[in-house]
Amino acid sequence: MNFDMKPLMMKPCSRICPDDETAPETSQSNRDFSHPVYKEIALANGHINRMSKDELRVKLAELKLDTRGVKDVMKKRLKNHYKKQKLLQSAAEGGPTDTYYDYICVVDFEATCEEDNPSDFLHEIIEFPMVLINTHTLQIVDTFQAYVKPEVNPQLSDFCVKLTGITQETVDGADPFPDVLHRVVEWLQERELGTKYKYAMLTDGAWDMSKFLNIQCRISRIRYPQFAKKWINIRKSYCNFYKVPRTQTKLSTMLEKLGMKYEGRPHCGLDDSHNIARIAVRMLQDGCQLRVNERMHGGQLLSVPSSAPVEGAAPPRNPGNRECILIPSVLPLTILESLSTSSMACWISWSSFWEDFRATADQLLVWRRHSSGQQLGNLGLQTTSLIGQLAYDGVPDGEALVAGKTRQRGQGRSRSVGSPFRWRGSTYWERSGHSSARPRWAGRNTGHYAGHSGSRQGMDR
Structure with a gap:
C-alpha cells in the first residue's frame, strides 16, 4: 500500500452523495463499515502501529502536526489525521470542526479542606472558575472567576490557604454561593449558551459536580442547577481515547503524556481549569469527539453510555430555593x-x-x-x-x-x-x-x- 499521508487537495465536501456512489452513514450506530474507505483506514492503522517513535515524529513533522507526547499519543494523532483525510475524500463525514457542541465550558472548583480531612468534613466551594473553549476554532475564548464566602467553616485552615493560595481576606470579602451562582448564570446567558449555541460542561473527574456542587447547593439551601446535571468527565474521555489505564489520568500525568507542561499555579481553580482546557483542545485536535459521559439523577452519579443520544447542558437558569432538604x-x-x-x-x-x-x-x-x-x-x-x-x-x-x-x-x-x-x-x-x-x-x-x-x-x- 502506498502510505502517502500528505494533506489532500480536495473540493469542498458535499453531504449529498452522487447517485452512483453511496458514502457510509455518519451516524455512530448506523455507520456502514463495509465501505472501502474503512479498509484503507484499517491498512493505514496497521502501518502506523509498526512505526517507531522516531518515524512517528518525522511523519508528524512532515504533516505539520504536533510532535509532542508519548508514542501512543503520537500514534493516535497520526491515525486520526489520516482517518479525517480519507473520510473527507469519501464525503463520509464533515471536516475537523464537525463537533457535538459549539462550546465547552471547563469548571474546576476549589473547596475548603483540612490536611487530614475527617469523614464528616463539609467541603464548601471557595472558588468558582470557568474557561470557555470554542470547539470550531479550538481556542480558549473567555474565562470567569469568582471567590465564594464559606458558611459552615468560614475560617480557612492554614493547609487550605497554602494549598489553594486563597487567603482569608479574599473569602471574607467574597459573596455567598447563591450570589456567585447567579453571576455564573448571567455569564453563561450573556454568551447565549444553551439557546443560540450548544454547549457542555467539562470537569477533571466526577467530584466537582457530584460532590462539591451537590453539597454546596444543600448547604446554601438551593436546588441543584439544571445546566450542571450533565457533563464531560475528561478523565474518562482521555482514558478511552488514548487507551490508557485510569491511573494515568491525573491532570499532571495527562499533560506530561501529551508533551505539555502545567501553566500557572497548581490548585488555583482558574489555572487548573485553563490547563484542563488545554488538554481538551489537544484531544479535539487529535480527533477525539468529546461528549457528555456523566450525569446526576436522583442525587446519584450515573454514567452516560456512548450509545445514548448526544445531549448538551441545559439553558442556564437560576435554581429555586430548596424546600426539601435534611x-x-x-x-x-x-x-x-x-x-x-x-x-x-x-x-x-x-x-x-x-x-x-x-x-x-x-x-x-x-x-x-x-x-x-x-x-x-x-x-x-x-x-x-x-x-x-x-x-x-x-x-x-x-x-x-x-x-x-x-x-x-x-x-x-x-x-x-x-x-x-x-x-x-x-x-x-x-x-x-x-x-x-x-x-x-x-x-x-x-x-x-x-x-x-x-x-x-x-x-x-
Missing part, C-alpha cells in the same frame, strides 16, 4: 436558626446523613409546613403531624429544630411524644389529634412512603 447535625445552630419559621428541619447525625446522601441525595427531605392534610415529598406524610425529632441514637445531645424553633433535648432522649416511625433507618415521632395514630414505616432502600398499617413494611438498617 440538615446534618454538624451545621451550626446559627445556620439552622436562619431557616424560615415555616420550615421544619430534622436533626440527623452526619454519618447517617452521608450514607443517605450518596444513595438518594435528592430524596433527603425537610417537610415544609402547609395547610393541614397536604402531603409533601415521597413519604406521603401530613406535615402538621410530623414534629421532626429524631431518635437520639447517633445524634449528639443539644438543640433540635422543631417548626423553625430550637428545642432543648435532655438525657439523650427526645421529649417528644407520639408513635415512632422509621425512614431509611432514622426514627421520627408522629403526633395527631387522636390517640389512634398509626406509625409509618419506610424501607431503607425504597425512598418512598411504604406503610399503610402499623406493621413494618420496610427494612431496618
Whole structure:
C-alpha cells in the first residue's frame, strides 16, 4: 500500500452523495463499515502501529502536526489525521470542526479542606472558575472567576490557604454561593449558551459536580442547577481515547503524556481549569469527539453510555430555593436558626446523613409546613403531624429544630411524644389529634412512603 499521508487537495465536501456512489452513514450506530474507505483506514492503522517513535515524529513533522507526547499519543494523532483525510475524500463525514457542541465550558472548583480531612468534613466551594473553549476554532475564548464566602467553616485552615493560595481576606470579602451562582448564570446567558449555541460542561473527574456542587447547593439551601446535571468527565474521555489505564489520568500525568507542561499555579481553580482546557483542545485536535459521559439523577452519579443520544447542558437558569432538604447535625445552630419559621428541619447525625446522601441525595427531605392534610415529598406524610425529632441514637445531645424553633433535648432522649416511625433507618415521632395514630414505616432502600398499617413494611438498617 502506498502510505502517502500528505494533506489532500480536495473540493469542498458535499453531504449529498452522487447517485452512483453511496458514502457510509455518519451516524455512530448506523455507520456502514463495509465501505472501502474503512479498509484503507484499517491498512493505514496497521502501518502506523509498526512505526517507531522516531518515524512517528518525522511523519508528524512532515504533516505539520504536533510532535509532542508519548508514542501512543503520537500514534493516535497520526491515525486520526489520516482517518479525517480519507473520510473527507469519501464525503463520509464533515471536516475537523464537525463537533457535538459549539462550546465547552471547563469548571474546576476549589473547596475548603483540612490536611487530614475527617469523614464528616463539609467541603464548601471557595472558588468558582470557568474557561470557555470554542470547539470550531479550538481556542480558549473567555474565562470567569469568582471567590465564594464559606458558611459552615468560614475560617480557612492554614493547609487550605497554602494549598489553594486563597487567603482569608479574599473569602471574607467574597459573596455567598447563591450570589456567585447567579453571576455564573448571567455569564453563561450573556454568551447565549444553551439557546443560540450548544454547549457542555467539562470537569477533571466526577467530584466537582457530584460532590462539591451537590453539597454546596444543600448547604446554601438551593436546588441543584439544571445546566450542571450533565457533563464531560475528561478523565474518562482521555482514558478511552488514548487507551490508557485510569491511573494515568491525573491532570499532571495527562499533560506530561501529551508533551505539555502545567501553566500557572497548581490548585488555583482558574489555572487548573485553563490547563484542563488545554488538554481538551489537544484531544479535539487529535480527533477525539468529546461528549457528555456523566450525569446526576436522583442525587446519584450515573454514567452516560456512548450509545445514548448526544445531549448538551441545559439553558442556564437560576435554581429555586430548596424546600426539601435534611440538615446534618454538624451545621451550626446559627445556620439552622436562619431557616424560615415555616420550615421544619430534622436533626440527623452526619454519618447517617452521608450514607443517605450518596444513595438518594435528592430524596433527603425537610417537610415544609402547609395547610393541614397536604402531603409533601415521597413519604406521603401530613406535615402538621410530623414534629421532626429524631431518635437520639447517633445524634449528639443539644438543640433540635422543631417548626423553625430550637428545642432543648435532655438525657439523650427526645421529649417528644407520639408513635415512632422509621425512614431509611432514622426514627421520627408522629403526633395527631387522636390517640389512634398509626406509625409509618419506610424501607431503607425504597425512598418512598411504604406503610399503610402499623406493621413494618420496610427494612431496618
